[in-house]
Amino acid sequence: MTPSRSVVRISDDSLALACGADAVAAAFVAAGCTVERVSSWGMHWLEPLVEIDGQGFGPATPADVPAILAGSSARAVGPIAAHPFIARQQRLTFARAGQTRPLSLEAYAATGGWSGLTRTRTFAPADVIAEVSQSGLRGRGGAGFPTGIKWQTVAAAPGARKYVVCNADEGDSGTFADRMLMEGDPFALIEGMAIAAHAVGAGQGYIYVRSEYPHAIAKLTVAITLATTIIAPFRLEVRTGAGAYVCGEETSLLNSIEGKRGEVRAKPPLPAISGLFGCPTAVNNVLTLTALPHIMAEGGAQEYARHGFGRSRGTTPIQLAGNIARGGLFETAFGITLDELVNQIGGGTASGRPVKAVQVGGPLGAYIPPSQFHLPFDYETFAAADALIGHGGIVVFDDTADMGAMARFAFAFCAAESCGKCTPCRIGSTRGVELIDRIRTPARVRDPVGALPQMHNAPKAPRSAAEDVTLLEDLCETMKFGSLCALGGFTSYPVLSALKHWPEDFGAKDFNDGL
Amino acid sequence: MSHEEKLAEIIAVHSGREGPLLPILHDVQAAFGCVDPAAEVAIAHALNLSRAEVHGVVSFYHDFRAVADPRPHVQLCRAEACQARGVEALVPAAEAAAGDRVRLSKVYCLGLCSVGPAARVGDTVHARLDEAALVALVERA
Numbered sequence: 001m002t003p004s005r006s007v008v009r010i011s012d013d014s015l016a017l018a019c020g021a022d023a024v025a026a027a028f029v030a031a032g033c034t035v036e037r038v039s040s041w042g043m044h045w046l047e048p049l050v051e052i053d054g055q056g057f058g059p060a061t062p063a064d065v066p067a068i069l070a071g072s073s074a075r076a077v078g079p080i081a082a083h084p085f086i087a088r089q090q091r092l093t094f095a096r097a098g099q100t101r102p103l104s105l106e107a108y109a110a111t112g113g114w115s116g117l118t119r120t121r122t123f124a125p126a127d128v129i130a131e132v133s134q135s136g137l138r139g140r141g142g143a144g145f146p147t148g149i150k151w152q153t154v155a156a157a158p159g160a161r162k163y164v165v166c167n168a169d170e171g172d173s174g175t176f177a178d179r180m181l182m183e184g185d186p187f188a189l190i191e192g193m194a195i196a197a198h199a200v201g202a203g204q205g206y207i208y209v210r211s212e213y214p215h216a217i218a219k220l221t222v223a224i225t226l227a228t229t230i231i232a233p234f235r236l237e238v239r240t241g242a243g244a245y246v247c248g249e250e251t252s253l254l255n256s257i258e259g260k261r262g263e264v265r266a267k268p269p270l271p272a273i274s275g276l277f278g279c280p281t282a283v284n285n286v287l288t289l290t291a292l293p294h295i296m297a298e299g300g301a302q303e304y305a306r307h308g309f310g311r312s313r314g315t316t317p318i319q320l321a322g323n324i325a326r327g328g329l330f331e332t333a334f335g336i337t338l339d340e341l342v343n344q345i346g347g348g349t350a351s352g353r354p355v356k357a358v359q360v361g362g363p364l365g366a367y368i369p370p371s372q373f374h375l376p377f378d379y380e381t382f383a384a385a386d387a388l389i390g391h392g393g394i395v396v397f398d399d400t401a402d403m404g405a406m407a408r409f410a411f412a413f414c415a416a417e418s419c420g421k422c423t424p425c426r427i428g429s430t431r432g433v434e435l436i437d438r439i440r441t442p443a444r445v446r447d448p449v450g451a452l453p454q455m456h457n458a459p460k461a462p463r464s465a466a467e468d469v470t471l472l473e474d475l476c477e478t479m480k481f482g483s484l485c486a487l488g489g490f491t492s493y494p495v496l497s498a499l500k501h502w503p504e505d506f507g508a509k510d511f512n513d514g515l
Numbered sequence: 516m517s518h519e520e521k522l523a524e525i526i527a528v529h530s531g532r533e534g535p536l537l538p539i540l541h542d543v544q545a546a547f548g549c550v551d552p553a554a555e556v557a558i559a560h561a562l563n564l565s566r567a568e569v570h571g572v573v574s575f576y577h578d579f580r581a582v583a584d585p586r587p588h589v590q591l592c593r594a595e596a597c598q599a600r601g602v603e604a605l606v607p608a609a610e611a612a613a614g615d616r617v618r619l620s621k622v623y624c625l626g627l628c629s630v631g632p633a634a635r636v637g638d639t640v641h642a643r644l645d646e647a648a649l650v651a652l653v654e655r656a
Contacts, residue, residue, distance in 0.1 A: 014626070015626075015627050015629075015630060018627050018630065018641050018643075019630060019643060044629040044630055045630075170626065173595040173597070173623065174595060174596045174628045175624075175626070176626040176627070176628055176629070179626040211541075211578055212626065213626060215640075239534075239537065239538070240538075241576075242576035242579060243576055243577030243622075244575065244576050244577060245623060257533075257537070258534045259535060259537055259572065260536075260572060261571050261575040263575075277533065277534075319628065319629075320629060321596045321628030321629045322595065322596040322600060322628060322629075322631075323599040327628070328629055350600065363623075393596075393628070395595050395628065396599060398599070406598075409595070409598070413594075419575075
């Protein structure tokens with residue numbers, strides 16, 4: 001292959017940059033090649049991934065450049081599109097991943113971009129909502145609420161001013177699909193928001209992006225400027241978060257855009273009726289909104305509904321993360337099992353040790369042992385097994401993980417990120433850390449509060465580990481049913497699942513009958 | 516441009532927007548390294564808020580600081596995915612390398628969860644860090 005004729009494609013996704021893509025690109029330029037910076041294919045273990053005439057090489061370093069150009073590199077992985085990791089996927093939302101320049105309007109239009117919006121604009125809003133309902137699309141942010149019903153509520157709510165807000169505060173550990181879309185295919189999100197705006201009658205939209213994603217913010221800002229006339233009269237603006245995890249909760253996100261503390265609001269009223277600045281607001285996740293251009297294209301809704309499992313229709317971008325050999329972005333129809341995802345596609349752990357647990361759905365998701373890896377990826381199945389799909393992130397842990405420490409971390413994280421509005425979350429999280437420390441300490445000591453003179457009815461002996469576990473379960477129940485939002489409410493998932501499946505990591509063996 | 520003029524300019528740029536407070540605070544933080552009490556007073560006056568309201572917002576978010584910290588800043592991801600890839604074992608060496616010269620803080624998730632441990636310095640992100648790479652990163656910061 002002659003360097004002067006072949007275009008070298010290297011991702012400019014921030015994950016590729018973090019792995020050294022810029023240095024590799026510079027080395028190809030120095031060797032006289034034309035380098036095109038594209039989005040990421042999502043094969044993260046191969047980043048920086050170099051693509052020349054469809055052939056992949058990765059993970060590449062500048063030192064590999066001469067061998068790659070000579071066709072003798074040991075980094076060769078063959079044709080990328082035929083790679084098993086890509087060939088097994090059903091990419092609808094991530095159809096352009098790895099193939100287009102993120103900020104090229106020409107490339108976006110040439111790959112079917114804006115056709116969903118153009119078709120949407122020929123429909124009355126009610127027909128758009130009907131078509132989205134028909135596709136079976138459910139909110140990809142975690143709750144799985146049917147998008148069509150949410151939009152119907154916004155469209156029917158009285159009010160001259162309505163908003164579409166994109167929740168791009170992707171704070172869950174183990175998730176990066178939103179980031180990859182915003183950096184790799186920003187026009188798809190913009191088109192999705194314009195479709196949503198047409199359906200609900202909104203004139204203004206906001207994309208709330210976390211400040212931990214500077215590259216996504218930069219790309220979206222440029223993309224919105226480029227697309228201004230295409231989406232007009234709809235107006236779109238990026239708002240930057242300020243390091244608060246809880247702002248991923250939709251009502252605290254709205255407060256944050258309004259310029260307030262990111263505290264959760266009590267529901268009702270639903271944001272669909274009284275949201276941003278008190279106006280009817282459709283708050284949707286990045287993945288929900290970017291699924292729309294495909295759904296609204298000719299025949300898209302039927303094709304989308306054809307994929308899936310049970311009431312979970314369509315495809316979902318699953319993120320394979322943590323201690324996994326082949327991590328990355330895997331978009332597929334619902335119904336795939338964890339075993340396929342973790343062991344077959346992901347190749348087990350990166351460390352080569354046995355898998356001990358996976359956490360699905362971010363810091364508030366349950367830890368799942370390999371004995372439950374037969375579970376199909378589906379909202380209802382996971383809920384029945386006391387687990388969550390959440391945003392579709394899967395974090396793999398090997399057998400060196402201390403699940404008692406992970407349960408403690410779940411409480412500590414909740415304590416650090418609690419907005420403080422409701423008591424179960426604000427105080428329960430700190431008490432939870434203390435309780436787990438007590439359970440994990442072999443020496444039983446009396447609770448100092450119980451020793452106070454006014455606590456004369458308190459037991460005189462220290463609580464046993466089993467009694468502390470009962471107290472922990474009680475605390476989890478209080479947080480689950482008493483918290484205003486999922487931060488406090490779902491912290492019980494990682495804690496109780498870790499306690500149930502790995503009691504030995506809590507230092508005691510005699511309290512399992514209480515579960 | 517004096518401190519006050521710069522502050523007034525930032526406020527003027529954003530004052531016509533819906534919900535201008537967070538964009539103003541971001542720009543003030545970027546310009547001065549902190550949002551100090553004097554800035555809170557000026558912002559509150561311009562937006563017709565009480566200083567308590569502005570202070571409540573400033574103190575709520577992790578990104579805003581009341582006092583500037585001129586040291587170089589390294590954010591190390593300590594969330595579950597990076598923990599699964601062994602970040603906790605690197606922390607003592609990173610802290611030793613940082614000493615008092617570098618501000619080493621924890622961040623919960625940079626979205627690089629398949630190639631951790633990950634860190635951020637300014638707007639540059641780094642992944643696949645082992646102890647040597649992380650120590651070198653801290654020492655260069």
